[in-house]
Amino acid sequence: MTQYDLDILASDRERSEAEERLRAAVENGRLPLTDLSARLDEVHASRTRGELEEACRGLPRPGPRDALVVDRPATSRGFVAGVFGGFERKGLWIVPPRMTVWSMWGGGKLDLSEARFSSQDTEIRAVALWGGTKIVVPEDIEVEVRGFGLFGVFGKRAARRIGKPGAPRVVIKGLALFGAVVTRSAVVTRGKG
Template sequence: MTTDPAGTDPAVLASDDDREQAARRLRTAVEGGRLPLELLAPRLDEVYGARTRGELADACRGLPAPGPRDDLVVDSPPTSGRFVAGVFGGFVRKGRWVVPPRLTLWSMWGGGRVDLAQARFSSQNTEIRTVALWGGTRITVPDDIDVEVKGFGLFGVFGKGAARRTGRPGAPRVVIKGLALFGAVVTRTSTTGTEH
């Protein structure tokens, strides 16, 4: 019997969360062309019929072990509200957190920082709407997600340099849009550390 990727005892009983993670791993493998579509249904039958973690590992046989950034889209509720404001003050969202599908950032005579480098997403597609009025917002994105920037600067700057496509099937997609009026919205990539 194959051992599971985490190296734990394969005889340990599998939880519903373990089964869902294995099912997502199989679907991602199909999206990436690693597993043929015709094998998905029989493998999912194995996953949902598995009693132990070892049986789950067998259902995922032939697939690489999950890496530290796998499962960027999670079935968990967002850990941040949909509206974040820095008015005569500031806000910070960073570390491990779950991003809502729509997030509105408002900086007025204040500033804010949003760091997605360790974040997980509650949806495959995320929209970040940001408004900077006489204020500023900095958004840091990792290099393994697709990013589109559609913002507009009027007597201000709306940085679009972090926009890119990874070309990786199944990568989460983030659209950043909004307005910088006498203010700035700055985007940066977490691996390069250079602001645009």
């Protein structure tokens, strides 16, 4: 930011963004909880963008994947089906805590690579009957795959445990009968901050 940008009066939206930045820093272990109250007081007292930046000193700007678990309702229903057709969920969306996806004589794709989660733990029940479902998961979450393939395939390629504290956990379970449920990892591009 230039000096001119720092001297501009801060808006309410910019104060809210600074509050979220501080809360995310506490959640990610970058800022001790004991420092949060004083920093929030600085944000509320800030008149300019420069003062807001000072309140957030030492913290990176949030990237596109910094807050994976959000305190907002899901933007997709808990049941999605591709019967003699297909379905696709991708882009920025909020995953419900429990979701069931059916592929019956059809197919579908569930892409979680840009998604946010409404719960720390998410369960996806995938059923493929003479159909197929592809589930794409980002690399920065914990994934457990417990599905079963009977004359079909229930792929476990994306299953992994990671030690990062606070990472969302997704459990994918279900059945592939004369069909396939495949999982794969997507490389996540992080924003620069």
